[in-house]
Amino acid sequence: MRQVAKRVTSADVAQEAGVSRTTVSFVLNNRPGHAIPEETRQRVLEAARRLRYRPHASARALAAGHSDIVLLALPDMPIGAGISRFSEELATALAERGLTLVAHFAGADDQSLQDVCAAVDASAVVGLGAFEPATVQALHSAGVKVVIPSDGNAPSMRHVGRLQAEHLIERGHRHLGYAMPTHPSHLPMARHRLQGATDVCAAASLEPPVVIDVELEIAAAEQAVRQWTSRSVTGVCSFNDETALAVLAGAREAGVAVPRDLAVVGADDIPTAALSLPALTTVSFDLREAGRQRAEAVASALAGRAPTSDAAPVGPELIVRASG
Amino acid sequence: MRQVAKRVTSADVAQEAGVSRTTVSFVLNNRPGHAIPEETRQRVLEAARRLRYRPHASARALAAGHSDIVLLALPDMPIGAGISRFSEELATALAERGLTLVAHFAGADDQSLQDVCAAVDASAVVGLGAFEPATVQALHSAGVKVVIPSDGNAPSMRHVGRLQAEHLIERGHRHLGYAMPTHPSHLPMARHRLQGATDVCAAASLEPPVVIDVELEIAAAEQAVRQWTSRSVTGVCSFNDETALAVLAGAREAGVAVPRDLAVVGADDIPTAALSLPALTTVSFDLREAGRQRAEAVASALAGRAPTSDAAPVGPELIVRASG
DNA sequence: TTGAAAGCGCTAACAA
DNA sequence: TTGTTAGCGCTTTCAA
Numbered sequence: 001m002r003q004v005a006k007r008v009t010s011a012d013v014a015q016e017a018g019v020s021r022t023t024v025s026f027v028l029n030n031r032p033g034h035a036i037p038e039e040t041r042q043r044v045l046e047a048a049r050r051l052r053y054r055p056h057a058s059a060r061a062l063a064a065g066h067s068d069i070v071l072l073a074l075p076d077m078p079i080g081a082g083i084s085r086f087s088e089e090l091a092t093a094l095a096e097r098g099l100t101l102v103a104h105f106a107g108a109d110d111q112s113l114q115d116v117c118a119a120v121d122a123s124a125v126v127g128l129g130a131f132e133p134a135t136v137q138a139l140h141s142a143g144v145k146v147v148i149p150s151d152g153n154a155p156s157m158r159h160v161g162r163l164q165a166e167h168l169i170e171r172g173h174r175h176l177g178y179a180m181p182t183h184p185s186h187l188p189m190a191r192h193r194l195q196g197a198t199d200v201c202a203a204a205s206l207e208p209p210v211v212i213d214v215e216l217e218i219a220a221a222e223q224a225v226r227q228w229t230s231r232s233v234t235g236v237c238s239f240n241d242e243t244a245l246a247v248l249a250g251a252r253e254a255g256v257a258v259p260r261d262l263a264v265v266g267a268d269d270i271p272t273a274a275l276s277l278p279a280l281t282t283v284s285f286d287l288r289e290a291g292r293q294r295a296e297a298v299a300s301a302l303a304g305r306a307p308t309s310d311a312a313p314v315g316p317e318l319i320v321r322a323s324g
Numbered sequence: 325m326r327q328v329a330k331r332v333t334s335a336d337v338a339q340e341a342g343v344s345r346t347t348v349s350f351v352l353n354n355r356p357g358h359a360i361p362e363e364t365r366q367r368v369l370e371a372a373r374r375l376r377y378r379p380h381a382s383a384r385a386l387a388a389g390h391s392d393i394v395l396l397a398l399p400d401m402p403i404g405a406g407i408s409r410f411s412e413e414l415a416t417a418l419a420e421r422g423l424t425l426v427a428h429f430a431g432a433d434d435q436s437l438q439d440v441c442a443a444v445d446a447s448a449v450v451g452l453g454a455f456e457p458a459t460v461q462a463l464h465s466a467g468v469k470v471v472i473p474s475d476g477n478a479p480s481m482r483h484v485g486r487l488q489a490e491h492l493i494e495r496g497h498r499h500l501g502y503a504m505p506t507h508p509s510h511l512p513m514a515r516h517r518l519q520g521a522t523d524v525c526a527a528a529s530l531e532p533p534v535v536i537d538v539e540l541e542i543a544a545a546e547q548a549v550r551q552w553t554s555r556s557v558t559g560v561c562s563f564n565d566e567t568a569l570a571v572l573a574g575a576r577e578a579g580v581a582v583p584r585d586l587a588v589v590g591a592d593d594i595p596t597a598a599l600s601l602p603a604l605t606t607v608s609f610d611l612r613e614a615g616r617q618r619a620e621a622v623a624s625a626l627a628g629r630a631p632t633s634d635a636a637p638v639g640p641e642l643i644v645r646a647s648g
Numbered sequence: 649t650t651g652a653a654a655g656c657g658c659t660a661a662c663a664a
Numbered sequence: 665t666t667g668t669t670a671g672c673g674c675t676t677t678c679a680a
Contacts, residue, residue: 007467009657020667025659036665054466057445058385059657062672067382069444071426079403087429091436100443102395102426105411112415119424120393120444121381142378143331216595242596249599271540272566272596275573333673344651349675360649383673386656651680656673663668 008053017047024048028055061121066145070094070298071122072103073113075129075185082268082287083128089291090126097299099124106185110135114142124148124298129157130188146301148294156285157189161196163283163318164237164265169204173235173263176201177228178209179247181239190239193267197237209233214243214250221250229256234263241266241273244280269319279321286317332377341371348372352379385445390469394418394622395446396427397437399453399509406592406611407452413615414450421623423448434459438466448622450474453512470625472618480609481513485520487607487642488561488589493528495648497559497587500525501552502533503571505563514563517591521561533557538567538574545574553580558587559648565590565597568604572647582647589648598645605648608641 010028014021019040027036027044047053061067072087091101104116110132117125117139124146125139131149139147161178168176178194181187198208210233212224225247228236238244244266251258258264258278266273269284334352338345343364351360351368371377385391396411415425428440434456441449441463448470449463455473463471485502492500502518505511522532534557536548549571552560562568568590575582582588582602590597593608 007657010659011657021658022660022668023666026666029659031660040665052465054442056386056657057443058382058391059672060659061382062380062386062656062674063658063660065659065672079408084403084429088431091429095436095439100440102428102440102444104426105408105415107412112419115419116424116426118378119381120426141376143380216599218599221599245596245599249601252601272569275540275542275545275569277573277576277601331673334675335673345674346651346676347649350650353675355676364649380673383656384675386658386672387674387676389656389675649680652678654675654677656675659670659672661668661670664666 086287093295157192158196165200168235410611417619481516482520485517489524492559603645
């Protein structure tokens with residue numbers, strides 16, 4: 001005695017509306033060229049509504065040769081409000097274009113990403129950071145048509161690092177440090193941000209930042225701070241706010257006064273950044289706009305169009321609180 | 325000049341191995357009953373490997389009548405490390421059973437959830453909190469076979485609140501406060517946790533906790549702290565660590581010493597909890613085990629089996645640092 | 649032990 | 665303007 005919830009098929013709709021399945025398909029997908037009289041259209045639409053018809057995604061994908069699934073590859077650790085907003089916006093903008101977004105929490109390995117792509121028959125993958133070339137290759141061979149790393153806006157990523165460094169340099173710091181995250185999935189993005197900071201130093205004829213890996217743990221952060229101060233670093237750009245909070249804690253532990261003896265700048269403006277003492281100066285990026293842009297990029301690429309002129313990307317914004 | 329990356333089909337594999345497509349299908353899915361000689365099996369397997377064959381998910385779903393996609397419905401706001409680990413574990417355990425997990429950031433509306441289910445042809449949906457009965461209904465009519473809310477472990481949620489309150493009471497606190505989150509998507513879970521704390525108070529013949537909504541913002545938190553102290557509250561259970569960090573900041577601002585004048589207990593043990601001053605006492609729940617259990621539940625339900633005996637749920641664990 | 653053949657529900661030439 | 669028809673790649677019954 002199984003649930004025999006007989007599926008409503010397009011044939012049912014066709015019959016109900018007294019037309020052929022072809023007509024149903026054309027109406028429901030507004031295929032142009034096939035000028036269908038309004039009267040018929042309405043009849044089909046109404047039949048579909050009455051029957052609560054939902055096209056079968058798998059069947060459609062099989063026949064059409066492509067799905068309308070877009071996969072968001074998320075780095076496997078902490079998803080802040082920023083990313084949530086990004087994906088929300090991305091999902092909405094994609095939906096307007098008939099595409100559906102689902103997310104995958106990428107493990108360190110590419111394998112799972114490939115598998116998931118194959119399993120959902122994804123047409124496109126949007127990444128939050130960069131992708132290794134090999135990964136892109138693998139994705140394509142897993143049937144993915146379009147891969148959009150979000151370092152398509154690497155400039156914006158670098159810009160985060162740049163803003164951090166500029167902020168410090170403007171305040172007179174001549175020896176900068178950079179706090180790198182230890183989590184592998186953050187590394188590609190971190191490198192971009194670091195690059196931005198490094199560029200700024202070069203432009204100002206300063207040494208590149210002293211790069212130290214900082215775990216989210218007080219003792220480790222304390223060591224990092226001691227190293228920086230012993231190398232006369234007075235200002236630290238941190239990959240993100242969590243890392244920055246660790247640096248803050250490390251400084252406290254090492255007896256280094258922030259911002260007097262060591263200035264710290266974070267990134268991403270997580271909610272708790274404003275709660276620390278001293279409150280964290282941070283650089284934040286409007287991911288919403290980025291979400292919309294990615295959606296457009298995906299849609300264009302899938303349609304074979306050249307990506308439409310990238311609407312002027314909204315740059316990151318510096319949020320100065322007390323500690324920087 | 326489009327990429328003509330001709331798909332490798334099971335027919336190709338069949339030809340390469342010199343067998344029929346039926347045989348290929350049987351081998352690749354280890355269909356029992358069809359005792360296939362080891363020699364043939366190997367031949368097929370190797371041909372598949374050589375050709376890098378990947379079954380086409382949509383075609384398979386269409387033919388089989390169901391996909392192997394499980395959708396994780398995430399509340400729309402902040403995804404901490406806990407949830408990441410949960411979904412990681414869930415994904416792994418599902419994969420072992422041939423199922424694939426993807427996530428959806430649910431907006432407030434059920435509509436998008438339904439749409440996504442239909443779009444990926446999901447067989448099952450796992451929720452993080454509870455589902456309204458109407459939602460469950462809607463999901464079923466969107467073709468979802470199995471819906472697993474995770475408030476199946478409401479007891480564990482309540483247990484979080486219980487541990488927090490017990491910890492405070494053991495330390496002599498007689499007037500407790502409870503810091504509620506303001507984000508709507510946290511509310512259902514927060515109510516469960518609060519209930520646990522309330523139960524403990526009742527059992528100890530104490531007044532129920534003084535409940536105050538705390539935004540992640542210093543001024544608001546300061547107000548909350550003042551209210552608590554003015555009502556002689558000396559210990560506060562916070563919905564989660566972020567809220568607790570806000571309370572900590574509010575106390576600092578209000579000139580209330582933690583933990584001397586006000587003890588604070590958080591929940592979830594986010595990485596930055598250990599970085600605050602004073603370090604946050606927190607109650608953390610092993611979501612990994614929960615992930616494995618959900619996977620088993622999904623697999624059982626999809627197979628039409630009764631869920632196997634729920635392996636004894638691993639309870640939350642109290643992590644005492646300094647501030648509680 | 650293996651293969652032939654009939655669909656699954658949909659799209660899209662091509663006819664009418 | 666609408667319908668006929670042939671698949672998309674896979675599973676699975678039934679026959680060999």
